[in-house]
Amino acid sequence: MPQLPDAVMWSIPAFVLLTVLEVISYRIHPDEDAAGYGAKDTATSLSMGLGSLLFDFLWKFPIVAIYTGVYALTPLRVPVVWWTIPLMLLAQDFFYYWQHRGHHVIRVLWACHVIHHSSRKFNLSTALRQPWTSLTSWPFYLPLIACGVHPAALAFCSSLNLVYQFGIHTERVGKLPGPVEFVFNTPSHHRVHHASQGGYLDRNFGGILILWDRLFGSFAAEAERPVYGLTKNIATFNPLRVATHEYAAIARDVASARTWRDRAGHLLRGPGWSPRPEGPAA
Template sequence: MPANLPDVVLWSVPAFVLLTVVEMVGYRLRPDEDAAGYEAKDAATSVTMGVGSLVFDALWKIPIVAVYAAVYELTPLRVPIAWWSLPLMLLAQDFFYYWSHRGHHVVRILWACHVVHHSSRKFNFTTALRQPWTSWSVWPFYLPLIALGVHPAALAFCSSANLVYQFWVHTERVGRLPRPVEWLFNTPSHHRVHHASQGGYLDRNFGGILIVWDRLFGSFTPETEPCVFGLTKNIDTYNPLRVATHEYVAIGRDLRAAHGWRERAGRLFRGPGWQPEVRARPAETGAAEPRAEQKPAKG
């Protein structure tokens, strides 16, 4: 990374630790019966997933950086790294983050990566650390930025800044903020909706720093009722390896049981709750028309 671009994640670690301790102490001194709060095993799993993601991300970055570097060398375009260009790059990165995040909710093989972040039934600052170990599925969404001349190191800086911003929105201790802030930015209220498992809240509020993308593209839902966190079908485990891989295991099981390549493709590329059409037997119904798709709970 160029010398003029700091490692924002590294610099933010002390703030992460301090805010987490403050939140924990706050729950101890002023318990909230309506909040999910903390659980030692859950928090430990989230922290372990976060530490593991640093290790695995370092491995995934080797081929990803190679691809980005190749595309950057091939494009004739160049975006300078300057005081005026960084805000524009942050804005562009946040736009592509929105589509990456949305894609990771609606395509099952991508959801297998992202489901890790939603697997906790708690919602606190340690939940922000519960990151996947298979982030190889994210990089294609940012190729347009590299092709437009954004240096890979500048993209890494913007992605890190986006990640750091999202740490503080993982809390139940912050209520609604003033209307202009809630309208423009992703806030704890908006992100609680995103992590909720109720039907009306599912697959909503994908924004990273800004919530305006959700407003523009029809995926915004305000917080109107208490959120129930976790998956619609929870995995009931604190084992980090199972947390990291459980959806891949489920996909493998479904692929083995699939009837034909069309169903296999659906199991990989349709939504997480997709099921193939079940054709009714003529002897049972008197007709051979297919039933409507069955969509079980996502999780």
């Protein structure tokens, strides 16, 4: 198959340049209602992004081994040519939607993804606040490998998806023309996704397309101004604590649970779940 580039690595200079330009835009035209930038918050986001590059490199070895094994076993093959790449990107975006949604509604997966939502700011640097335990995402894409998509082609499509999403982490872009807002994930839609208000929670999971949310009932339009962050914010800028705080909370809850059902609930139910106090002792 042809050599495919890592779009994320090639885009890093553009990420840096656009972030600097956005910072300058806030200096020239401040917006009192916007979340803007904070020095400690931005430093944490950059640290999380650099850390994710290292950990993603380490997680790559077992994930590639599994994908390669599945790809070797399937008799199907999807050729990597000009007309199949858009179709593979569409399929990857579909499975990204379910991966993203799963990471919001299953607490042990949320422990990975919560890092990305831990900032109370919303700007281009927030896009770089990536988890260090992305090992939880690979099972969602196994159907693509089983259907004959080469692991390198999947990696290429995933990198394109991430590059696209960098640009939607901003308050400097308002709502776009109607057809664009209807089909694509936009800054307006993604501001809703990062908001902590009740009506905005667990909405707009799409990567490139917002059509999946419209189809599967998870869409919400931006109306009231979003309040960013978590329903229970963490008071730290320490990257290690940001990366692990939800895992630590799960461990405490599992240790204090009274039944095995409650222990499983703390792992597999939603982030806000708690057992009924009258449960019998284990």
